[in-house]
Amino acid sequence: xxxKPSTNxxxxxxxxxxxxxxxxxLLQEGHGVRMAESVEExxxxxxxxxxxxxxxxxxxxxxxxxxxxxxxxxxKSRHEVLIVTMSTNCGEEAIEAIHAGAYDCIRKSxxxxxxxxxxxxxxxxxxxxxxxxxxxxxxxxxLREPCREENLxxxxxxxxxxxxxxxWKTDIVLFNxxxxxxxxxxxxxxxxxxxxxxxxxxxxxxxxxxxxxSDSSLAPLMAGEEPVVKVQEKVLRVHVxxxxxxxxxxxxxxxxxxxxxxxxxMDKLRADFLSMVSHELKAPLSALLMQVSVIHDGLAGDLxxxxxxxxxxxxEKTKGMITLVNDILDYRRIEEGKSIQKIESLDLTxxxxxxxxLMLLSAEEKGVNIEFxxxxxxxxxxxxxxxxxxxxxxxxSNAIKYTPNGGNVRVTLNKAGKDIEIKVADTGxxxxxxxxxxxxxxxxxxxxxxxxxxTGSGLGLSIVKGILDAHxxxxxxxxEVGKGTTFIVSLPVS
Amino acid sequence: MKKVLLVDDDVDFxxxxxxxxxxxxxxxxxxxxxxxxxxxVRTEKPDLVxxxxxxxxxxxxxxxxxxxxxxxxxxIPVILLTGVGQDMFRTHYxxxxxxxxxxxxxxxxxxxTQELVERVEDWLGGNS
Numbered sequence: 001x002x003x004k005p006s007t008n009x010x011x012x013x014x015x016x017x018x019x020x021x022x023x024x025x026l027l028q029e030g031h032g033v034r035m036a037e038s039v040e041e042x043x044x045x046x047x048x049x050x051x052x053x054x055x056x057x058x059x060x061x062x063x064x065x066x067x068x069x070x071x072x073x074x075x076k077s078r079h080e081v082l083i084v085t086m087s088t089n090c091g092e093e094a095i096e097a098i099h100a101g102a103y104d105c106i107r108k109s110x111x112x113x114x115x116x117x118x119x120x121x122x123x124x125x126x127x128x129x130x131x132x133x134x135x136x137x138x139x140x141x142x143l144r145e146p147c148r149e150e151n152l153x154x155x156x157x158x159x160x161x162x163x164x165x166x167x168w169k170t171d172i173v174l175f176n177x178x179x180x181x182x183x184x185x186x187x188x189x190x191x192x193x194x195x196x197x198x199x200x201x202x203x204x205x206x207x208x209x210x211x212x213x214s215d216s217s218l219a220p221l222m223a224g225e226e227p228v229v230k231v232q233e234k235v236l237r238v239h240v241x242x243x244x245x246x247x248x249x250x251x252x253x254x255x256x257x258x259x260x261x262x263x264x265x266m267d268k269l270r271a272d273f274l275s276m277v278s279h280e281l282k283a284p285l286s287a288l289l290m291q292v293s294v295i296h297d298g299l300a301g302d303l304x305x306x307x308x309x310x311x312x313x314x315x316e317k318t319k320g321m322i323t324l325v326n327d328i329l330d331y332r333r334i335e336e337g338k339s340i341q342k343i344e345s346l347d348l349t350x351x352x353x354x355x356x357x358l359m360l361l362s363a364e365e366k367g368v369n370i371e372f373x374x375x376x377x378x379x380x381x382x383x384x385x386x387x388x389x390x391x392x393x394x395x396x397s398n399a400i401k402y403t404p405n406g407g408n409v410r411v412t413l414n415k416a417g418k419d420i421e422i423k424v425a426d427t428g429x430x431x432x433x434x435x436x437x438x439x440x441x442x443x444x445x446x447x448x449x450x451x452x453x454x455t456g457s458g459l460g461l462s463i464v465k466g467i468l469d470a471h472x473x474x475x476x477x478x479x480e481v482g483k484g485t486t487f488i489v490s491l492p493v494s
Numbered sequence: 495m496k497k498v499l500l501v502d503d504d505v506d507f508x509x510x511x512x513x514x515x516x517x518x519x520x521x522x523x524x525x526x527x528x529x530x531x532x533x534x535v536r537t538e539k540p541d542l543v544x545x546x547x548x549x550x551x552x553x554x555x556x557x558x559x560x561x562x563x564x565x566x567x568x569x570i571p572v573i574l575l576t577g578v579g580q581d582m583f584r585t586h587y588x589x590x591x592x593x594x595x596x597x598x599x600x601x602x603x604x605x606x607t608q609e610l611v612e613r614v615e616d617w618l619g620g621n622s
Contacts, residue, residue: 283548286603287507293607294510299517322604 007054007123008032012042012070013086014062018108022057025115039066046079053081054126057119060087060097060105068097075101080133082126084118162236162257165243166195170208173252182231182257195255202472203227204255207240211253228264229257235264278325285325289318345380346388348420348491352413355392359400367405370396375414379493387467394460395424395487402485403428422489430481439477440465464489496618497521499540501531501557502575503549511544514607515614528552532560535567542617545597546575562596571617574600 009026013019014037026033034052036042039062046053056074060067067085074081083102087094094105103125106118156163162179166172172190179185183198190198196205204227229236236257243252294300296311303311356372363370381388392411399409407427414421431439440461468475472492479485498520502508505526512522523538525531528549535543543561547554554574562568574597601613 279548282603283504283507286605287504287510289604290507290510290514290607294513294517297514297517297607299513319604 005127006031007126008034008052009055009057010034010036010042010045010053011057012036012039012062012067013057013059014038015059015108018059018086022115025112026119029116038062039070042070043073046074046081050079053079055122056081056083057106058083058085058102059108060085060093061108068093068100071097071100071102080130082122082129084122159256161259164195164199164255164257165252166208166255167252168212168250170195170205170212170253172198179257182234182236199229199231201227201229201238203469204229204238204240207238208253208255211240211242212250228260233261234259235261281325282322285318285322289315289322292318343382343384346383346385347378348381348388348413348422349374349378351385351388352392352411352422355389356396356411359393359396362397363400363409366400366403368400368403368407368409370400370409370411372411372413374412378413378415378420381420381491381493383471383491384467387470391464391467391489392422394464395422395489398460399424399426399428399485399487402426407484416490419490419492422491423486424489425484425486427484430483430485431477431479432481436477436479440475495519495521496542497523497538497540498542498544498614498618499523499525499531499534499538500544501525501528501534501549501554502544502546503527504546507546511605511610514610518611518614520614520618528554528557531557535561535570540570542614543570543572544575544614545572546603558597568596571598573598573613573617575605576600576602 006029009022009031011019011022011026011033013022013035019035019037023033023035032052034045036045042056042058046056056070058067058070071083071085074083083097085094085097085102085105086108087105088108090105090107094102097105103122104118106115110118156174157177159176159178162182163174163176164172164179164183164185165174171192172185172195173192175183175185175190185198195208207227227238227240229238237260239256239258241254241256242250243254245251292311292315295303296308296315298308352374353372356370360370396409396411403409403426409424409426412421412423412425414423464475467473468489468491473490475487475489477485477487498515500508500511500515500522501524502511503526508524508526512524515522523534523540525534529552531543531545532552534540545554545557558572558574561570561572599613599617601610
C-alpha cells in the first residue's frame with residue numbers, strides 16, 4: 001500500500017462540534033492537526049511555526065468577519081499555505097473568500113465522503129503548489145550556478161553583440177548566435193578554421209595576434225584603438241581581449257563585435273555638418289578680416305590711436321576664429337585620411353622628389369637644407385597617391401618646422417627586406433623621451449620654450465598615422481633632444 | 495596705371511580688397527564669379543588676375559585653365575587665392591592644383607594685406 005505523506009492541517013473554528021469532527025477525520029487519515037478557536041490564536045501558531053501548517057481549514061462564521069481578515073493576512077504575508085473555508089451554505093461569503101485567495105469551501109453539514117472529496121483535492125493542490133515552488137527554486141539555483149555548460153551557452157547567446165573566440169592559431173573555437181548570423185558561421189564549416197577565412201579584416205587579425213602574443217605592457221597600447229569591420233550594411237567596432245586559462249597563460253582571444261552603424265552614421269552627419277559650417281564660416285571671416293585690415297591700415301580714412309588699437313585687436317580675434325575653423329576642417333580631414341580614395345601602382349621614386357621640391361621654398365625661408373637620396377630598384381607600391389604625398393609633406397614639413405636655421409633635413413628612400421623604407425631625419429630640437437609615445441595623438445603638441453613659436457594644429461602626425469594604417473604601413477621614431485629626430489616609415493610591398 | 499582684375503564671389507571681400515589695391519595706386523576691376531571673370535579678362539585686358547579658388551559653378555582652377563589655354567591671355571599673370579589655411583597637406587594640394595593649372599602664384603586665405611600688396615608688386619613691378 002502506498003503511504004501518502006501526511007499534511008499538517010490547522011483547523012480554525014469556534015464551533016466545538018465541527019472542530020472535533022474535522023479533527024477525527026483528519027487524524028484517521030494520518031494527517032497532523034492543530035486547532036485554533038480564534039483568528040489571533042491561529043496567527044500565533046502560524047507565526048511561531050510557519051513550517052507546521054500546510055492547509056488551514058477555516059470557518060467563515062467566526063465573530064466579526066474574522067475568517068476573511070485571516071485570509072487577507074495570509075495572502076499578504078505570502079505564506080505558502082492553502083486555505084479551505086467552511087460555512088453553513090457556502091454562499092456569497094464563500095465566493096468572496098475564494099476571490100480573496102481561498103481554495104474551496106466545504107459545507108459544515110458535510111458527510112465523511114463529501115469532506116474527503118474536497119479535502120483530498122485541496123491536499124493535492126497544496127502538494128502540486130509545493131512541487132512547483134521547489135522546481136522554481138531549483139531552476140533559479142541552477143542559473144546562479146555558472147559552471148553549467150548549458151547556462152554558459154545560453155548567456156553567451158544572449159549577448160546582443162557578436163562574439164567569436166579563437167585559439168592561439170587564430171582558428172575559430174566558439175561563437176555565439178549573433179556572430180553566426182552576422183558572418184554566416186556554422187558549427188561544421190567554421191569551427192577549427194582560421195578566423196580570416198570568415199571575417200576579412202587584416203586589422204582585426206593583427207589585433208587578435210597581438211592579443212594572443214600579449215603581455216600586459218601592450219594593454220594600454222591597444223586600449224585606445226579598436227578595429228572597425230564592415231559586414232553587409234553594418235559597421236562593427238571590435239574589442240579584442242586575450243583569453244587566459246587558470247594559470248594565466250594566454251590560450252586564445254575573444255573578439256566582441258559591437259554594432260556602431262547608427263553611431264558612425266551620426267559621426268558622418270556631424271562631420272559633414274562641421275565641414276559645411278566651417279566652409280560657410282570661412283568666406284565671411286576672410287572678408288571680415290580684409291575689411292578690418294583695410295580700415296586698420298588707414299585706407300578708409302584716418303584713425304585715432306584708440307581706433308587703431310581696437311581694430312588691431314579685432315583683427316587678431318578674427319584671425320583666431322579663422323584658425324579655429326581651419327582646425328575643425330583638419331579634424332574632418334584626418335577621418336578622410338584614413339580611407340583610401342583610390343589604390344594604384346605608384347612609383348615612390350617619382351613622388352618623393354616632386355614632394356621635396358614643393359617643400360624647398362619653405363625650407364629655404366627657414367634656412368634649412370634639404371637633401372634626399374633614393375636607392376635604385378625600388379619596387380612599385382600599391383597605394384593612394386594623394387595619401388602618399390600627404391604622408392611625405394607632413395613628415396618633411398614637420399622636420400623643417402622643428403629644425404633651427406642652418407640645420408639639415410635628410411630624406412632617404414630604400415628597400416628594407418620586403419618593405420619600402422622612408423627615413424626623414426632632421427638635426428632639429430628632438431623629442432623628449434616622455435613625449436615620444438604621444439606625438440601621434442590628435443592635437444598633441446609638445447610644449448617647450450623652443451616649440452612655442454612653431455605654429456600648427458597638432459594634427460599632422462595623426463594624419464600620417466591614419467594614412468599608414470590605411471596602407472598597413474608603420475612608423476617609428478628615434479629621437480634625441482638637441483640632436484635631432486628620425487621618422488622611419490615602412491610600407492609593405494604587394 | 496596698372497589694372498588688376500579681382501575675381502571672388504564674396505562681395506565684401508572684393509570691396510575691401512579693391513580698396514586696398516586702389517590705395518596702392520592700382521586700377522581695380524571686380525568680377526563676382528568665374529564666368530564674369532573670364533569675360534572681364536577679355537574686355538578689360540588687366541595686367542594681373544587675382545582669382546579665388548572656391549567659387550560656385552566655375553571655380554578658380556577652371557578659369558585659370560581656360561586662361562592659360564588661350565594664347566592671347568596666357569601671359570597675364572594669375573594669382574590664385576586658395577581658401578585654405580596653413581596646413582601643409584592642403585597647401586600642398588592647392589600648390590599641386592596650381593601647378594597643373596599653370597597658375598603663376600598663389601596666396602592662402604585669410605589674406606594678409608601686406609602679403610597681398612607685396613605679391614602684386616612682385617608681379618607688376620610696383621605701381622605706375
